Amino acid sequence: MTTTATNETAPPHARPFLADAGWGEARIEPLAGDASFRRYFRVVRADGTSAMLMDAPPPNEDPRPFLAAAHYLLDHGFRAPGILAEDAAQGLVLLEDFGHRRMRDHLDTAPDDEAPVYRDAVSVLANLHRAPAGPFRPYDLNEYLREAKLLTEWFCVAHGLAVDDDGYEAAWREVMEPVLGAQARHPGGGVTVLRDYHAENIMLLSPDEDGFEAFGQGLLDFQDALVGHPAYDLVSLLQDARRDVDPALEQDMLRHYLPHVDDEAAFLADYARLGAQRNAKIVGIFVRLSRRDGKDRYLDLIPRVWDLMERDLAHPALAPVARWMDANIPGELRAARGATAA
Incomplete structure (x- = not known):
């Protein structure tokens, strides 16, 4: 900070x-x-x-x-x-006080540190996912749907779009079913999900400070923690709404995490599902922050989030949602030139 x-x-x-x-x-x-x-x-x-x-x-x-x-x-x-x-x-x-060395700010001035810093952040998640799930409520279907609907409630309304709300919910119900099944197979019904794990909420500390085993990374902004899927915080980190993460780095970091999963293909499909769900939520939230709270600066971030969501929608696991998007949201509103006109 x-x-x-x-x-x-x-x-x-x-x-x-x-x-x-x-x-x-x-x-x-x-x-x-x-x-x-x-x-x-x-x-x-x-x-x-x-x-x-x-x-x-x-x-x-x-x-x-x-x-x-x-x-x-x-x-x-x-x-x-x-x-x-x-x-x-x-x-x-x-x-x-964790000091002034925020991950985002550090990487802005020391870009050569990007790979090792992100690798440490992924390692923190791998350790968190091995720990017993925390005493938090489950990330259930109702929560996933409520968040995904922020896109239609705010972005679509801001653009005057009359969309198929029932079809939108049905598409997400179909897409999220495997995610819920994967969560349920974890002891405790899932892993602790911090939900806002990205470069602006990680502080870089001395790795030996106070004897903590946390790879020198201080955690912030975790008050919304739930018990959910281990891919969620990876998506939050590697598909950052506020900072460009090179797709090649994203893939490298996924490879760093994948030794901790049993079924790589299923995990990567869930990663895409959760990426699309999270990015739909964020687009809605950023429009809401502008229209309801007067925080227009978040509109400038929407094109990046749409770009990330389009990448997720290209995965076959997202076919129902991708079809809905194609039928209900014009391409020009999903491109950079139209995404912020809210």
Whole structure:
């Protein structure tokens, strides 16, 4: 995370919270926000030590899912930020500060590090998928369908398209059936899925820091964790809505993960299914962020996401959804020149 030049101030109840935690005199610096109501601040003591303050204000936010996921990850040897203090009722959490070395920013300045950094991120997932599934609700068909429908509810509506909603749901039901079967075959009904695992939510740390076995990568933004399919977070990482990942690198990283699966062809088909589902969701979310929340900057990312989705739709496993797309969404709206006209 990097400091942003804004006039955002912490909520009034932050000062007493910090005082109770032993940080009462710390300086509070606002940090750049993202797509949610959560805000983050860096708090810095006079001696230079720092921590992160999360403001997750009720009723729009609830820090308890974040805290549950953080404790699960820490208990299993993964590098979530340590919890220094918490007041869930007021939406405040004081966290360990992972510093400034975000994966995205590091690779922007050191592109030669791309392969080893991504390989480490894939290795973190392989270790996470060997751990017992966390105490999270299942990534079930209703959730997959709800997310996929964000495309029709927001993107299609924004473009004035009258589409076959029933056919859309039926296509996704058919496509996602093998994914649900694969999840069910895992002990515990699946693996822990962080759901927003990408280069802007991974911090690069010293690999030996505090004795954690986490390949030097700190994890952020995991409050929406579910128990689902191991391909989901791979898709999130390798089909990044915010950063170009070369298809050759994507294939190299898949080869790095595939020794951990029993049936490579089935896994790659599920990877394409989940890629298309996730990218459909993201297109809808980015339009929603613009139309509902006034965050128009996300529209510029939509062409990349459509390009990723088209690659996924080319897989035979996506044939029902691909046919629906061809029948309902004109090609010019799926191309870069039309994808952002929302």
